[in-house]
Amino acid sequence: MKRSFALIATAALVAGCGGGGGTTASEPSKDGSPAKVTLEMWHLSTSDPMKTIMANWAKEFEARHPHVTIKATVLENEAYKAKLTTLTQSGKAPDVFATWGGGVLKQQIDAELVKDLSADVAPVLGTFTKASLSAYQFDGKTYGLPYDIGMVGFWYNKKLFEQAGITQPPATWAAFLDAVGKLKAAGTTPIALAGKEKWPGHYYWTYLAMRIAGLPALQQAAVDKNFDTPDFVTAGRQLKALVDLQPFQKGFLGAGYSTPDGQAASVANGKAAMELMGQWAPSVQNDAGKGLGDDLAFFPFPAVDGGKGVATEALGGGGGLAVGADAPAEAVEFLKFVTQMDVHSKSTAAGGTLPVLQGEESAVKDPNLKVVSESLSGATGFQLYLDQAYPPAVGAEVNDSVAQLIAGTKTPEQVVRSITEVAQSE
Incomplete structure (x- = not known):
């Protein structure tokens, strides 16, 4: 995960958010089609290539799920941490939000603001590398999925x-x-x-x-x-x-x-x-x-x-996505979608992320990122x-x-x- 980026760039602030969080949904249509859902997604990818990749992930997911609209709030590192802290202290969380895992995520989990994803993502957990998952797992349960990992x-x-x-x-x-x-x-x-x-x-x-x-x-x-x-x-x-x-x-x-x-x-x-x-x-x-x-x-x-x-x-960390406790099922599906090999490897090939999936190493094209990836693969210890x-x-x-x-x-x-x-x- 990029720890910090350019100045604040809000791609699409959630209308009427006020520090908000939560999902809006309409009643199911009379023809039985799914109810319309608006997902609030907060992240901090304000520099390309990830800025564009994140936007494309949202568009691709919406194309596959026409009843879903994703509203993205995009903030620079320090502004993101401050705004998310203010929101979580009010007892709310966005439907989908960027996290580095670790002690900060654990505090949000203890406050019952984060959804336990264990059952929903159990079928795909084996596709991730152990190092990339570790920051989002506590007491045998999974509370986020990684989309990036790296080192300083x-x-x-x-x-x-x-x-x-x-x-x-x-x-x-x-x-x-x-x-x-x-x-x-x-x-x-x-x-x-x-x-x-x-x-x-x-x-x-x-x-x-x-x-x-x-x-x-x-x-x-x-x-x-x-x-x-x-x-x-x-x-x-x-x-x-x-x-x-x-x-x-x-x-x-x-x-x-x-x-x-x-x-x-x-x-x-x-x-x-x-x-x-x-x-x-x-x-x-x-x-x-x-x-x-x-x-x-x-x-x-x-x-x-x-x-x-x-x-x-x-020393390092990654970028992960967690789901708010009250978020709908579509939020979990979004996490699973962006971490599919055919979707995620495109971001790795573009130099936006490093491998979090087993067998994804060959997707790294940038020579310097290859050095980082190889250093990580040979690491004998890892500290968040x-x-x-x-x-x-x-x-x-x-x-x-x-x-x-x-x-x-x-x-x-x-x-x-x-x-x-x-x-x-x-």
Whole structure:
């Protein structure tokens, strides 16, 4: 799932929504044809190719089900999260809505706002890869279906690396810090960061925690509600070591992600050498700036010498669709429709999604996305974004505290204490 995109673009706001949710249906016609149904669908694919793919999915489904009309509300990442939170807090949910799964979806499930799909999708569950489904399953039940999965890594400008004398992507954190120094010496801004939006910064702390403490430590911390350990402090100190090199673009603390002068555009326009971002990065770069074409490449987050984790453990997530508890059967049918092999593989071939279905790997055409797909297929562990894996308040504190560390207003020790305090108050 694309974590963030261009500025808010509402394809078709639900008439009279008011934060709405719920389905409108008329009485069955006298000739016995199905009652007309209007499905409210909320998603955040504001950049192509997924923007168009989502719209086409809706049109194709409507063509096959003439009694159904799909009204799509399309919002940028942060606006989407805020609007959906407001709606769910009122006790409602859209008929079909985008979700990253994890702790946020679990909270919505506990509030009885999400339909249990287990029985309805049982016949098709075997067609999905285990990794793609995991974020939407709890206690043996399924509450969403994935349409995308991917991982976070470094997207970089090969030409700027070569000009700085960097002959190959750094495989260790020490080599990465050295590469940052070489880029600065060559007069190049090493890294673009959307400091204003906070969530891009949490990738650094999370990956360092994974590499230093190991993936099981992050998972156990969620159970123990304790992040105040030496390894997590060390992760913060290593992030501070990077920050101390002043690697980010001028004004990064006020920069957005997909704005014309934001993180993606800085890389796309050759003003910064790299960004740490998910598999959607190329399409957002092309939308926000010029794009790098053949000069764009990808490498996984490096290993940390002496760490308990390994470079084959991936941080990422996917895009899924869930169904509101009061939604009609057509909402479930829509999820099943868009995840059929003949429908979904077209989006994968277009570079909009990565494989979530078994045997779909050959549909990936883009060379960089092939690298991501191959990295995922060889991953020895997988961690969902922390701001989605953990309960919402804990995920928000991770984002906030790491942002303060990057801004220089919080120490590594204060970061883990703050996250622990919020976790223990939940």
